[in-house]
Amino acid sequence: MFPSPRDLFPIFHCPLCPPDAVLAAPTTLRCGHTVCAVHVRATHCPIPGCSTQQQSSTHNTIAFFPAPPNTQSHPPDITHRALDVRVNSIIHILHAANTHDCPFPDPFGNSDGDSDADDPPSRHTTPQRHNADPTSPPDPHDFEKTLSTELTCEICFMLLYQPVTTPCQHTFCSKCLQRSLDHSMLCPLCRQEFPGFAYFQEHPHNKVILSLLLEAFPDAYSARGDAMEREVRDARLDTSIFICQLSFPGMPTLLHFFEPRYRLMLRRCLEKPCPTFGMIMPPRAAPIPGHGPNAGSEFGTMLEIRSVQMLADGRSMVETRGTHRFRLLEQDSLDGYLIGRVEKIDDYDDDLAEWAAQDDDRAPSSSNTTHVDIRPSPQISLTRITPRVSPPSSPASTTGTPQHLLSIPTLLEICHTFLDQLRAGTAPWVVQRLNYTYGPQPPDTDPGAFSFWMGMVLPIDEHEKAKLLPVKSARLRLRMVVGWIEQLNSNWWFTSGCTVV
Amino acid sequence: MALPKRIIKETERLVADPAPGITAAPHEDNLRYFDVTIQGPDGSPFQNGVFHLELFLPEEYPMSPPKVRFLTKIYHPNIDKLGRICLDILKDKWSPALQIRTVLLSIQALLSAPNPDDPLATDVAKHYKENEKDAQRVSREWTEKYASQ
Numbered sequence: 001m002f003p004s005p006r007d008l009f010p011i012f013h014c015p016l017c018p019p020d021a022v023l024a025a026p027t028t029l030r031c032g033h034t035v036c037a038v039h040v041r042a043t044h045c046p047i048p049g050c051s052t053q054q055q056s057s058t059h060n061t062i063a064f065f066p067a068p069p070n071t072q073s074h075p076p077d078i079t080h081r082a083l084d085v086r087v088n089s090i091i092h093i094l095h096a097a098n099t100h101d102c103p104f105p106d107p108f109g110n111s112d113g114d115s116d117a118d119d120p121p122s123r124h125t126t127p128q129r130h131n132a133d134p135t136s137p138p139d140p141h142d143f144e145k146t147l148s149t150e151l152t153c154e155i156c157f158m159l160l161y162q163p164v165t166t167p168c169q170h171t172f173c174s175k176c177l178q179r180s181l182d183h184s185m186l187c188p189l190c191r192q193e194f195p196g197f198a199y200f201q202e203h204p205h206n207k208v209i210l211s212l213l214l215e216a217f218p219d220a221y222s223a224r225g226d227a228m229e230r231e232v233r234d235a236r237l238d239t240s241i242f243i244c245q246l247s248f249p250g251m252p253t254l255l256h257f258f259e260p261r262y263r264l265m266l267r268r269c270l271e272k273p274c275p276t277f278g279m280i281m282p283p284r285a286a287p288i289p290g291h292g293p294n295a296g297s298e299f300g301t302m303l304e305i306r307s308v309q310m311l312a313d314g315r316s317m318v319e320t321r322g323t324h325r326f327r328l329l330e331q332d333s334l335d336g337y338l339i340g341r342v343e344k345i346d347d348y349d350d351d352l353a354e355w356a357a358q359d360d361d362r363a364p365s366s367s368n369t370t371h372v373d374i375r376p377s378p379q380i381s382l383t384r385i386t387p388r389v390s391p392p393s394s395p396a397s398t399t400g401t402p403q404h405l406l407s408i409p410t411l412l413e414i415c416h417t418f419l420d421q422l423r424a425g426t427a428p429w430v431v432q433r434l435n436y437t438y439g440p441q442p443p444d445t446d447p448g449a450f451s452f453w454m455g456m457v458l459p460i461d462e463h464e465k466a467k468l469l470p471v472k473s474a475r476l477r478l479r480m481v482v483g484w485i486e487q488l489n490s491n492w493w494f495t496s497g498c499t500v501v
Numbered sequence: 502m503a504l505p506k507r508i509i510k511e512t513e514r515l516v517a518d519p520a521p522g523i524t525a526a527p528h529e530d531n532l533r534y535f536d537v538t539i540q541g542p543d544g545s546p547f548q549n550g551v552f553h554l555e556l557f558l559p560e561e562y563p564m565s566p567p568k569v570r571f572l573t574k575i576y577h578p579n580i581d582k583l584g585r586i587c588l589d590i591l592k593d594k595w596s597p598a599l600q601i602r603t604v605l606l607s608i609q610a611l612l613s614a615p616n617p618d619d620p621l622a623t624d625v626a627k628h629y630k631e632n633e634k635d636a637q638r639v640s641r642e643w644t645e646k647y648a649s650q
Contacts, residue, residue, distance in 0.1 A: 157506065157507045180564065180597050184596070187597040260561070
């Protein structure tokens, strides 16, 4: 049975007034407590025991810069003593519904005028007291409906979920307000400027409204939470995709999130126990004939979030590290960003050298930059362990470039020689990239990681480097890298041979 | 992707309880795309006209404003010949607490109160500023020519 107004009144008792006194001109503070405006004098919550200091974050991966505020840095909401529009309207509704069975002294006096001034137009449905016709009994169903309308978020049009109240005393679902902040620092209802993004970090819920939701609409409220959880859990396309730049497994990448859609994506990622997202490169500006406009961006790298530094205006610097590669099987968009279903790409064991050697003649040749085999293609032979039907005895394989026959140690040797050459002073800027950008050089005992690292440090086109993503053999990737090294060497030879003015 | 609950609710309300002089119906194959008609407000040069518009809710709606355009030709200083509308709430003054209904009501109000000081169609605005009566005459003519049922 729906609770009667009388059952709900205790929620609206002022914690500082004598017992059973209903809030008069309620103001909700940042800590989520609501008190009569007259109690608010200092810059902190007047309720004894209320810690208005920011509680430490539950996500130890997120740091805020500047540090999250306490009330001292944001006094305007206190000194302003604005009226909590929603709490005030609800008290009116309770009184109106209660008038018949229990005449209640009006604790507001003539405060009605103030409350209406701040009401958004949609909430002028607040019923007037039934004084005109005291004989008609109040309809409990009407009461429930009016109350539920009053508890509707003006952004999502649904029952408030985790309500938070702004300094201008307007209440929204926490998630709705966050999204609105991504786009604008003005209140969606009154356009008053908000104190800053950090104010709303870990913003405590409006305790009075939350209590009312749980008391009056417990089922609808928990259904709302369940639905949000289910949406995440049952999503077939469960991987958020950030279209930004190339990254490889093991590589650190520092990212700057500023677009509203990606701020939302980041927040959603951070709600998960292990925050990760996928990153792919934007498609080439000019598509390659014969390949769709998205050619090359169907492969990417999953990034795990190491730390987040959120700036006061809501932008974030995100430190990530590549964990594994993936192939994008299916994609859609969610609130402006890409989501997808992905398949993990793992290396096969290079010790199975036999068949790998068989594949040599048709393996990707990195020196041929437009070679189709390097491109993501479903029939890429390297992904299969099935023996080949025809032996690789074409004459081309015997006259192919020597690197076809090279073993991992030899390939590594070529890479090291190239690195030494760089370090010797030919191109100090590359050495800087090695030292600062891509983390420590992986050891030779991990040729898989080394191939990515080596590929990443080469000064060549990123889309070319991205061809390493689908290749499942460390040896083949090293061969591609060595191919690029040979190209670079020949280019340098060429440019140093002819002085171009 | 699934349509957000808010868009479903707004659509239901638009159909069940339409604003006076305004209709909006979503396309069957794209529920984010609406066919809109707005009746020219009484007392304005657009009186008795019925103007067709298209309205599209982008992916980020309601965080981003709807995209609205006149399909019917109209002689108005804040609406250009491509039907684009110069209205602050469709741009930087958008708020997620606004909705399709409030947007369409604002456009209707813009027909009653042209603002030649913030013009989109500069030639029309000039006409309105220099000789309002004559400009209104053209608006009436266009309404009769292009916007009568």
